[in-house]
Amino acid sequence: MKVLVRIIALGCIFSMVSTQLLKAQVIVTGMISDSNRLVLPYATVSNLSTGKRSLSDQGGYYKIAASRNDRIAFTFVGYQPDTITVTQTTGTQTLNVIMIAAGKFLKGVEITSQYSPYQIDSIERRQQYGYILDKPNTQLAGGSTPEGAGIVLSPITRFSKKEKQKRQFKKNYEQMEREKFIDSRFTPLLVNKVTGLRGDSLQLFMRDNYPDYGTMRTLAYNDLLYWITDRYKVWMNKK
Template sequence: MYKLIIFFLLALPFGVFAQTVTTGTVFDYSKKTISLPGVSVRNINSKKTTSTNREGKYTIAATVGDLIEFSAVGYHTDTLYLTNLLNRTIYLPVKSNSLADVDVRGVRMNSQITDAKDPLAEKYTLLNTGGNLQRKRMTDKVGGLNLNLGYGKYKRQQRKEADLEEKDMYLEEIDQNFSEKAVTELTKLQGEELKSFMVIYRPSVELVKAERPYRYNYYISRAYVAWQKLTPQQKKLQDLPKLKEN
């Protein structure tokens, strides 16, 4: 009897701890086997912060409904809304390094920059420095620089359109496979519970894109197991906390 009491007394702190923290590992989105150390992990609700260790693992105090923010130099910041405190795997995509657009309409280029004969070259012989400074004739030759501003802007626009088309494709796939009919057939959920389940556990584009082909039935089954462990209050859709204006 005494041994049983001691066991419960020793187990209680660990049980309480397990219910008040969330854990996980952060990986590079493109190279999913590479964990990311030093990622800043912040609980937006409680303002508590920590960072991932050498293996990319983190532990932070949290409760269901908190917003957890992940940020690192060179990576896009990601925010997670906690529907439960289970161990999670986070993937951060790398920021693309691109030069900012440059407006060069006010610059007049020196005809000596190129040896090509251009009938309009005479119009580009002066550099307008603006202000009270005098206009100075450019005499230094520039080599190894190829300006292709129009093409660069067009290429970026094409890339954006391609990304949007790809995202629409994945969203359409998710709508078809994570539908009310598909979820009901596997889980037997209906009514408000079905709506809540589909909002809380709807797979993201990044999740579906990371695993091809994506196993929707397997995902729905796992999500339903997690759903059954939620309390009635947790199963209800909760309003996201309002963020303070900067």
């Protein structure tokens, strides 16, 4: 009887080991860009087989754990989603993804004249990153202990690292939204119409006179025209 129990136990262990080997982890990594070779930061990378998700960094690079035959989906606001299948069994598989710009389509939102292009994109971004933005901040383990000061890598430490990354993303997202709003109003086309500047001169003027978020929130359209005109006069006198 004891022999039979041992055989069954060994069989279970062998089965578990075999399953783990069959599902060996592959690290899928690469860079996400568009057809113009512009990198796409904070693109969402999803393992459709496991439900795990990650984001590309500011340089467009991503990394996600997977197993062979897992399907990895890539999504970014304003671009058609793309999907790849993992072919390796172990190690690292490098897959660079080139995404194609898509037409404006917002699922679940009625597109009418009441929405500006910026608002449409903002709603779309909020839908894409809501699973991160909606998570409340939690207390960091260890308080304000400096990173690298003899910290033991424990599950709590790893949790704190993820929490810091989430908070940093929220901060970056807020800054990105502010810049997107500014860029939606302070456009090359508008500045060209007001000042007549073109090419490098236009770019230099816009760089030297890039407005702050508060200014763009408070200025009505006509006031914005006057603001650009005044800035242009000052800028020309400095040349």
